[in-house]
Amino acid sequence: MKPVEIAKGIYSVGAIDWNIRDFHGYSTERGSSYNSYLIVDEKTVLIDAVKKGFEDQLIGHVSQIIDPQKIDIMISNHTEMDHSGGLPRIMHAIGEQKPLFCSKMGVKNLSAHFTQQWNYHGVENGETLNIGSRTLTFLETRMLHWPDSMFTYCKEDQILFSSDAFGQHYAGLETFDDVVGHTIMAHAKKYFANILMLYASKVLKLVEQVQAANLQIKTICPDHGVIWRKDPGKIIDAYVKWSRQIPEKKAIVVYDTMWRSTEKMADAIADGIFQEGVPARPIHIRSSHRSEIMTEVLDAAAIVVGSPTLNNCMFPTVSDVLTYMKGLKPQNKIGAAFGSYGWSGESVKLVQAELEAMKFQIIEPAVRIQYVPNDEGLASCIAFGRQIGQAVNRKMMNDE
Amino acid sequence: MDKYVCNICGYVYDPEAGDPDNGVKPGTAFANLPDDWVCPVCGAEKVDFSKED
Ligand SMILES: [Fe+2]
Numbered sequence: 001m002k003p004v005e006i007a008k009g010i011y012s013v014g015a016i017d018w019n020i021r022d023f024h025g026y027s028t029e030r031g032s033s034y035n036s037y038l039i040v041d042e043k044t045v046l047i048d049a050v051k052k053g054f055e056d057q058l059i060g061h062v063s064q065i066i067d068p069q070k071i072d073i074m075i076s077n078h079t080e081m082d083h084s085g086g087l088p089r090i091m092h093a094i095g096e097q098k099p100l101f102c103s104k105m106g107v108k109n110l111s112a113h114f115t116q117q118w119n120y121h122g123v124e125n126g127e128t129l130n131i132g133s134r135t136l137t138f139l140e141t142r143m144l145h146w147p148d149s150m151f152t153y154c155k156e157d158q159i160l161f162s163s164d165a166f167g168q169h170y171a172g173l174e175t176f177d178d179v180v181g182h183t184i185m186a187h188a189k190k191y192f193a194n195i196l197m198l199y200a201s202k203v204l205k206l207v208e209q210v211q212a213a214n215l216q217i218k219t220i221c222p223d224h225g226v227i228w229r230k231d232p233g234k235i236i237d238a239y240v241k242w243s244r245q246i247p248e249k250k251a252i253v254v255y256d257t258m259w260r261s262t263e264k265m266a267d268a269i270a271d272g273i274f275q276e277g278v279p280a281r282p283i284h285i286r287s288s289h290r291s292e293i294m295t296e297v298l299d300a301a302a303i304v305v306g307s308p309t310l311n312n313c314m315f316p317t318v319s320d321v322l323t324y325m326k327g328l329k330p331q332n333k334i335g336a337a338f339g340s341y342g343w344s345g346e347s348v349k350l351v352q353a354e355l356e357a358m359k360f361q362i363i364e365p366a367v368r369i370q371y372v373p374n375d376e377g378l379a380s381c382i383a384f385g386r387q388i389g390q391a392v393n394r395k396m397m398n399d400e
Numbered sequence: 401m402d403k404y405v406c407n408i409c410g411y412v413y414d415p416e417a418g419d420p421d422n423g424v425k426p427g428t429a430f431a432n433l434p435d436d437w438v439c440p441v442c443g444a445e446k447v448d449f450s451k452e453d
Pocket residue numbers: 078080145146164
């Protein structure tokens with residue numbers, strides 16, 4: 001790959017990871033990239049390192065433009081290892097004593113990752129750095145998505161270097177949103193659902209602040225995936241929409257099954273929901289990755305969860321999905337539980353308790369069937385589905 | 401005195417410990433924190449905290 005010039009003197013020089021399929025438990029079927037940006041001015045600046053193991057790509061790209069030792073300042077917008085793991089080699093290549101700019105929390109957090117005594121410069125929110133013909137502004141964006149996260153903004157070129165925000169796990173040579181086309185939005189949505197959903201209120205506040213400050217943004221350069229140059233407003237609007245968590249008329253029935261009894265129930269419940277005119281889809285947990293499920297959760301109005309009882313507990317994969325979901329804090333959902341069991345049947349209660357802990361509006365009574373559902377049992381599942389579908393329809397009217 | 405949890409990042413304000421890095425002495429009840437005090441981890445405001453159960 002060649003470095004790509006984004007604006008005069010500003011280059012994308014990061015690394016592509018074509019083969020990653022598991023990004024800390026997030027399925028990345030299209031790989032990812034660890035973006036890094038070089039600004040050549042009176043002072044030359046490199047924004048963000050890459051993951052450990054990808055330094056050769058970064059240094060190779062930089063070297064096609066400038067001798068790495070000519071880099072005057074390293075900026076680290078985010079401490080997480082996919083953007084800092086390469087720092088030891090990068091700092092070594094540019095010179096260990098070069099200033100390393102990051103947020104105050106970044107100084108703390110980088111120091112907890114690396115033993116090197118780098119020349120840290122912890123910036124204040126709003127602090128500026130003149131590099132010649134350009135002035136960079138640092139914007140603290142704590143918890144979007146780590147305490148250390150910040151953005152770097154270049155006023156003259158109206159470029160926002162946004163760290164993980166607005167990113168997508170997508171490996172490609174296309175570099176820009178308009179080259180990939182609309183399919184990129186699905187990757188951006190998955191990224192939001194799995195990384196940022198729990199910080200939705202922070203996203204909304206940040207967008208308000210950016211609008212109040214009248215920050216002009218022509219291009220957004222995130223740390224993963226493509227650069228938003230055609231229509232940065234589109235991804236900002238999408239973030240606002242996703243952050244508000246106003247659901248669509250849609251239900252998902254997430255379940256696992258041992259001898260297909262809970263599966264039969266799931267299918268019947270989805271049928272019942274659909275009979276009320278609400279799009280519904282059963283999702284078998286071991287056939288779908290948890291991160292795919294979260295993307296569906298993001299805009300669903302109802303999350304129906306089914307688990308067989310295994311050794312007096314809920315099925316382990318259901319527990320996995322519920323733990324993951326709870327951490328991402330979906331808001332404003334209808335929830336319902338169901339499941340088949342052999343003799344004790346604790347799982348349904350346990351699942352419902354998890355949905356209650358997430359403050360979902362629970363549809364009761366949950367449906368529990370011993371062993372294999374017969375016609376009567378399946379009819380009760382359809383009726384339960386209709387009850388859920390009606391609740392979704394009422395919710396859609398109330399939320400409008 | 402009650403502990404309070406930040407709804408954004410999970411930081412727990414412990415009145416016994418206070419927040420000395422930001423000028424809050426040990427023994428300061430959550431209610432007595434200045435109005436402009438923010439979560440030392442994520443910058444959330446006081447309204448974003450809830451009492452720990
Ligand atoms: Fe990150």
